[in-house]
Amino acid sequence: MLTRHFLALLFLLAFAPPGTCGPVKILMLGTSLTQGYGLPPGVEIPALLQAKLKAAGVDSKVINAGVSGDTSTDAASRLDWSLADHPDAAIVEVGSNDALRGIPPAETERSISTILAKLEAQHVPTLLLGMKAPRNLGSAYVRSFDAIYPRLAKRYGTMLYPFLLEGVVLNPKLNQADGMHPNPAGAKIIAEHIFPYAKALVRKARVRRTAK
Template identity: 40%
Template sequence: MREHRGQLGVMIRMTLWLALCSLLSTGVAHASDERPVIFAFGDSLTAGYNLPEGLGYAPQLEDALRREGIAATVIDGGLNGDTTSAGRERLTYVLDGMDEMPGLVLLELGGNDVLRAIDPAITRANLAAMIEELQRRNLDVLLIGMRAPQNYDPDYVKAFDAIYPALAARYGIPLYPFFLEGLIGVEGTVMPDGIHPTYKGIKIMVSGTKSAVIDALRD
């Protein structure tokens, strides 16, 4: 029974990969410097978990950029529940399914590693491998950081929080330090599960990351 459930899980994940690849292959056909394509590759925080269509991070960021006069297309590459290990596993499949590469990749993973208390060394290695793969394809990367909750073991917090600035320095890429900046403790920004942002929370995340995204597009 466990083997059957495991096989079913693999089949479901592969189906999601293929569906996302199909969507991406049609979404970037007209990419250009004047109309940049941004690929938000992450987990439920970029996927707009439990929000109506069009209200997640990717569409809200696209709207915000267009209000700034940037005719960008922001593709949602988030998958609910993804750890850095799962993201590393699917990254090449998704990229290979694109007809044209994006001008900028927002790499946002790690939150689910924290929830599962995964060894920070594993998280670091997975993120490093994804950055290297993106750079191998000559894709610009903006690393979106996460932080461990302060009620975790202090050694874990220290090790995890050091991952993102260290990788940004190592690979010479820009960093937005904390994707959930401005949400912690602010009423109405997080769903009752205490994890996922509401529409209001997404607006704060977009407002916080917008300048970093624009700077990364111009570099």
């Protein structure tokens, strides 16, 4: 009886639709905040997220596609290359360098829209990580920039975490000497904040897998 059940299980696995087995692959497209600038190996936000998902019993692989200095336009231009990994889900963290360089918010919005549209076209569930412009850029710029993320999340039906650096920004105890990049303690807090959203993203990805 046991042997028959085991053989039946092997049969089901052998003929399971492609993509329904194995870890959920999450592409994290971003800047130095994703890449882990100044952080020891294993303390980057993607690595911390993967560790937290594993501890919660979630089989996943978080792909670190962060590039230091990237603007949203840069990230959009390399998305096709990143999609070659055939991710099941995506986390998008872009825009911080746009604000630091004073790039017009309309340009940033077009680039992020391009990213989200490509992910939507491939039916990749997505979590958009919001950013806020430095307050010293003036109220008009701040209003225009900050409005980008909720507007695009609504347009594309993506999940939204309102502000990636919530609870970490401007805190010297949680940032490196440059005041812009989180230290290990700051990265841990960010990963903890994103974690519930990442779990929900995995659930969406699994539903998509079974629907294939």
